[in-house]
Amino acid sequence: MTTDDLLTVSQFSVSYDVNPPVEAVRDVSITVRRGEILGLAGESGCGKTTLAYGIQRLLKPPAVITSGSAVFHDESGEDIDINTMDDVQLRAFRWEKASMVFQGAMNALNPIITIGAQLQDVFSTHRPAMSRREHRLEAGRLLDIVGVGSGRLRSYPHELSGGMRQRVMIAMALALKPQLMIMDEPTTALDVLVQREILDQISDLRKEFGFSVIFITHDLPLLLEISDRIAVMREGRIVEIDTARNLYENPRHDYTRRLLASFPSLTGERGGFVRRPSESALDAESGVTVQ
Amino acid sequence: GCTSGNSSSTSESGAALTIAKPDGAIATESNNPWIGESSGMKLGYLNAILEPLGIVNLVSPSDEVRPWLASEITWTDDYRAVTLVARDGVTWNDGEDFTAEDIEFTFTMFTTKPELDTAALGITDVTRDGDSVTVTFAGSMFSKQDKVLHKQILPKHIWESVEDPATFANPNPVGTGPYVLSQFDTQSVELTARDDYWGGKLAVPTLYYVSYNDNTALTTALANGDADWAQAFIPNVKSAYLDKDPENNVYWAAAGLAIDTMFVNTQTKPFNDVAFRKAMNLVIDRTQYADIAREGSVPVVSSVTGLPTPVGDPFISAEYKGETYKVDADAAKSLLKDAGYTWAGKSLVDPSGAPVTFALSVPQGWNDYVTGISLIADAAKSLGVEATVDTPDSDTWWEAKGTGDFQAILHWTDTGATPYDLYSNMMDGRWLKPLGESADFNFGRFDSPKATAALNEYTNAADDATRGAALETVQKIFVDEVPAMPVGTRPFIGAFNTRSYVGWPGEDNPYAPADPTQPTAVLILTELEAAN
Amino acid sequence: MTHKRNAFGRLGQTFAMFRNGKSVAGLSILGAFCLVAIFGDWIAPYGPLDKDFTALRQAPSWVHWLGTTHMGEDVLSQIIYGTRGVLVVGFTAGVIATFIAVGIGVTAGYVTGWRSESLSALTNVFLVIPGLPLIIIIASQYENPSLLLISSVLAITGWAWGGRVLRAQTMSLRNRDFIQAARANGEPLYRIIAVEMLPNLTAIIASSFVGTVIAAVLGLTTLAFIGVIPITNLNWGTILFWAQQNGAFPDFWWWYVPAGLCIALLGMALSLINFGIDEYVNPRLRSAGERARAMRKKGFVLSDRVTAVRPRATDDDSTRQ
Amino acid sequence: MRFILRRTAFYAFTAWAAITINFFLPRMMKGDPVSAYLQKNQGRISPEAIDSLRTLFGLDSTKSLLEQYIDYWQLLLSGDLGRSFSKGLAPVTDVIASAIPWTIGLVGLATVLSFALGTAIGGLIGWRRGSRADAIVPVATFFSTVPYFWMGLIAIAVFSTTLGWFPASHAYDKGTQPGFSLEFAGQVIQHGFLPALTLVIGSLGGWILGMRNMMITVLDEDYVTVAQAKGLRPVRVLINYAARNASLPQLSSFAMSLGFIVGGTLVMELVFSYPGAGKLLLDATTAKDYPLMQGLFLVITLAVLVANIIADVAYAILDPRTRQMEA
Amino acid sequence: MTTLEFRDVTKKYRVRGSGELIALDKVNFTLTSGRTIALVGQSGSGKSTIAKILTQLERVSSGQVLLDGTPIPTWGRPLRRYRQTVRMVFQDPFASLNPYHTIRHHIERPLRLDRVVPADQVEEEVFRLLNRVRLSPEQTIDRRPHELSGGQRQRVAIARALASRPALLIADEPVSMLDVSIRLEVLNLLAELQREANLGVLYITHDLATARHFSDEIMVLHHGKVVEHGPSDDVILHPTHPYTLALRDASPDPEKHFAASTTIPGATT
């Protein structure tokens, strides 16, 4: 069950139709397998977010998908081509099949509505048959699952810490038990302890519910630890995709190698690595002339 | 089109009459006749409730005084006392009888509470003898007859128990007049006709008194028939009002004995020179003033005596009968040349060699006056005089006017049953104050003991011949020395329509000014008849 | 070379907020009015107060393009001459009000504690005081209030709003890192305010300036119309005042329509400039407005909540067509 | 608590300052009630009456300004605002009470309507940015830069004089007694329609623009995108996520504008002869009617202050973020 | 040799509603030129507060900050002179440069303000500083911050801080927003400067790995208290305080991860 594909993205390109046009994602092809965590790494601005939004068709003008397709292989066996859906179909598809945890959860919650109401929104839209009480119960249960506690249903976002808010977002993403969850830098703004807790939680939840995750971050050490496979992105293209271990041990692309060389080891040997004269290689890339 | 719809909410006996004022919100009900700003006085509806003793026809002062609440009015020859006989059969609208005691009471109020004597009558004594009351004054009331007789008589039985007459709101106004207050409302005041009025049956069953926030709104209301009768200056009267219903709309500006005049500062240059005053007087175009500044809606002041015609005709001395103002720049220039003035290029230079300039000022916002001085400034150019036009705010202007801090202003004169006020205001030494101190009239500080004496004689004389002679002297001084320059008449204005009622005063029957806010309005109300 | 670029670049950035379609349109209209104000004497066919007693209240004709008043004055000439008063008062009031608003608002935003609170209370007092009587009162202290005085009065009653906005903005700026950094560098207070803060406030100052100019122009014309301001200061408001006093409404449309339209046009121009500034301050507004049309042309539906799919090939076809 | 105390002190100070200014301002004016009265009656009152009038108006006392100021506070605290010279010596409280309901009724209704309409339209324009509805913005702005009196006079000329659809003046027909009858209500609506319409049109632009701009800003917030990603119906996103947040700043300006209602709109009242506080204020000012001016100033000042407080409180209630900070 | 000493420094903030918040609680440490101290700790533990006190953007509530044994000035010219000795690189490279001004302005100001070099050499010095942080002066000097990338901005901020030739540099999370490759670049630069100019650095971060490799000592802050302080390797490899331990264990460490060869939960390779 876990070996078959969940999402097939092929030759996917997105560009921002501004002057001059920005081709943010270029001919990207990846497959997400059922139940796996697919890491997506790459420097800032390389198009990670654009890709993630693009396959959900969440981008607003001037963004336009210029080529390719994203096909979702539903549990039921049906293949859904996301690019051909209209408004209404997409609304039904979103969250039900694929949900999302957004970059910067701080802003992803409406500050003036209780988190309970924001959770229940999902149910009242997608599960209209359920009663309001059930909606509430369900929302409370979700908060319990992510460790925020159903007691906080009536809290406003600002009353929660950053970590809690992030978990509320995860709870929300879990609400309909989707088959795919896209997480765009879900832990970047948090400190390491909280980050760790959340990552552990995601792993646990995935075990329990069996969904696939696309995990986006620029923190490569983190990805190496939690992903099954990692795709490295650069200037809108996927330059390398492999299992985490393979990537760590035998990086094939130059850029991957450079990334791997850029973080010091926590517990390993100290010294040489840091003041290693690797600057020439680095500066050649940074776009600024070196003396 | 004319939409008379709203005003003719016909009851069985006739249409209502809507009387309007441009005075802004009415705010609170006060039927206090002592306070000019009380709702009753401001809108004027008290004039339909309270009645005067007699009616002096201010638009035709030579007419006999018409006795009203007093059935007989007898002045002493020197006009220092008047004997009034209370009319029989008059009842207050609360059923009480009207008696001489009420007259006595009303006049006694002025002596006990001098602050109520806003006409400065200076009553010294009030005595009653049965039906007749004799009021004695400190001075001659010859030129103030109207002010005495137009005092409205109040019911003693109501007012004797009022502690402070100035603040008494008088919620149920009791009067002898033809109408009673039936409903007060801040939007409109409704009055209904009495059926027991001593003067007989009334044609108009209901009166509404309404206030508009400004002249424009009032004009609109008169034009579209929302209002029937108003005392309001209507600019551009023909197209804005008369043409809306040429059959019925009437605008009657009846000259009274008051004028608009240009006061000039006779103490300072350039108007301290009588020659220059005369010359200026010769170039002011009175017709233009009437046509343009007052939009052709008032009569022209034509007699060189400054008296409006026809109302002033009986007072014009033989010498000046038929002599009218004419614009004559050449005559003016030769006058100036004779007096030693020269011209440098186009501009006039006075004998001392200084160029002649002066400033004309009237308050901003006093639109007809502002137009007026603009016209005069233009006229001054024909003499080579640079006249500037100032429009300070009214308070500044008012203060400067009083202290004589001006060169030329436009101002009005008071009105009365005789030309006394008109001339006194312009040239009487009794107003004279040094420059810098506030004067109430004679702002130009025209200082002529001869004129002062003649005016005194005119008002205090005990016989008509002396009066006539005194007035002649006054007029001669006025014409020769030009203490001020009349520019226009200051008529009693009335706008009304004949759609529902006729019997209005008018050119052919000027029995009273068509002004609903005067005590004489009661006369008009009793004269009106249904139109068909 | 670099210096030149620097100078121009700085100037360019200072006025960058005026570099969009709306601002340019607004500035053009405003410029036209300015030209009229400056060259009024040459443009106007007659003197504003020249009276032609043979042509009273005439409808527009070839002789008098916009007709005449009750005194036979040429309405067009009055409007042309009146422009100067309106612009002078509007801009002077705007400048004065902006100075006060910047002085008090920025200071109130930068200092803290009771000093800030009391300056803010002062601002509120000025918001609370009814403007009209204040104007009448101050104007009445002077014989013949000059344009400058009128502008000052309009400014005094009009600065408070801008002051409030600036205070709020300054308060958010003062805790920004770059201001803290300037403090840590040991920059003196006046320099922090003048050099580090003000440039970042320019857009808001400009927009509050434009706002006060609009308010002053409307205030001036309204006051002139009510008859509170000496009508010797010829401006569009006085034209309307005369028109109304002389019963021009509604028959003599040529007397009151052009002046009213001029006021509206000037107001419109100023608000266009303000639109431009708003868009500059908030780039989102820009992309919403300016690009909207361009995008619609390209076939986007902006209210679409779904990303458009438009394969490149067909896109090329459609653009070629 | 500290915060509340501080706010209270702050408002008390503002109130004191404004009331004091209100006392001194009228007295700084040139002229006095008597000469103003004579001016108004141009020639109908003889200047010989000046002394009587002084006594009548109670201006004959020789108290120093400071004594008067103290008296003023004493009277104020006992709820007595004095008597109005220009309204027949009626108590100022009565005079104001007769005008305020109309002002609040009409101007208030117009403000509320204009706010509601403007916010709704602005919200929709912002939501459908780039659509043809954008054209409404410049049109609405145009109307808000047109001088109000001009628009009012033209409205009268067109709808009242020429078409005869609406009465041109007053709040209801003459001869009608205010009351809770259907007829009266009908009249009030008919009379109020034009003034209200012009007021609404004149102020709509600001609300539309403010809301549109806020809406556009809010629409780019992540939580709106999240709401869409959740598959919510557009209406729900619009109302619950976009408009709700975008209207917060609008609400605080709305509360502020409520404060200005009491002052009325002088020009509207002039043009439509509508009873109200604005015209009263102008009358009082030209008549140098100190007591009435002070009374009106007081009411206006308090209204603005109360509106300010309401704005503060409303914001605290509507925006939970501030609630926590200020609790 | 400059030393800056924190002696029992306590900082309290008044918080609306809930009274006081103790941001720093009796903190002691000494910063010496030529050495680097890393300051780690979770969000809100008081790291930036220490930095702000050092630059006198905040005042202490109690305790003392001593520069070479004397209390640091709080006012006027002496304060300015003090600030010349201790410079700070702000946490956020996007916020700490004035968007309105050019890079030239940013670097020139401290030079002119502190009269580091004669007026006619200012331009030269700006070039030198930019070269120092490996920015091409010709290309950057007349640009404005928004025309630079995050890493470039960070280097401008460092150049600015170095312009006055301070003895001590406080770098508040200078790399938290940058991705790994740029991060390393910036840190190397600091290390180099430290060696060359004998600079003392307070390196504030929550990235334990870089803290360990770039500093001589590590100080762990927890709820305003210093819970552990010692040579960096000691602190990381043999933490004594449970919080430090937790922090270390939570930090991603691929090396350990792959070395331990644990299967990733749910993954089927």
Ligand SMILES: Nc1ncnc2c1ncn2[C@@H]1O[C@H](COP(=O)(O)OP(=O)(O)OP(=O)(O)O)[C@@H](O)[C@H]1O
């Ligand atoms: N609305 C837009 N208009 C034009 N260009 C855009 C727009 N949004 C993003 N881009 C550009 O598209 C590219 C990809 O952006 P994206 O947000 O996908 O990057 P990212 O990999 O998520 O970066 P980060 O790690 O900083 O989140 C960037 O170069 C960005 O400048």
Ligand SMILES: Nc1ncnc2c1ncn2[C@@H]1O[C@H](COP(=O)(O)OP(=O)(O)OP(=O)(O)O)[C@@H](O)[C@H]1O
């Ligand atoms: N001006 C202030 N007023 C009140 N509290 C403040 C203020 N500044 C900081 N604090 C509080 O002091 C504590 C320490 O803040 P500080 O900024 O030093 O944390 P930090 O360790 O730098 O955190 P981060 O890693 O998020 O930057 C926090 O709880 C913060 O909320």
Ligand SMILES: [Mg+2]
């Ligand atoms: Mg991203």
Ligand SMILES: [Mg+2]
């Ligand atoms: Mg910090």
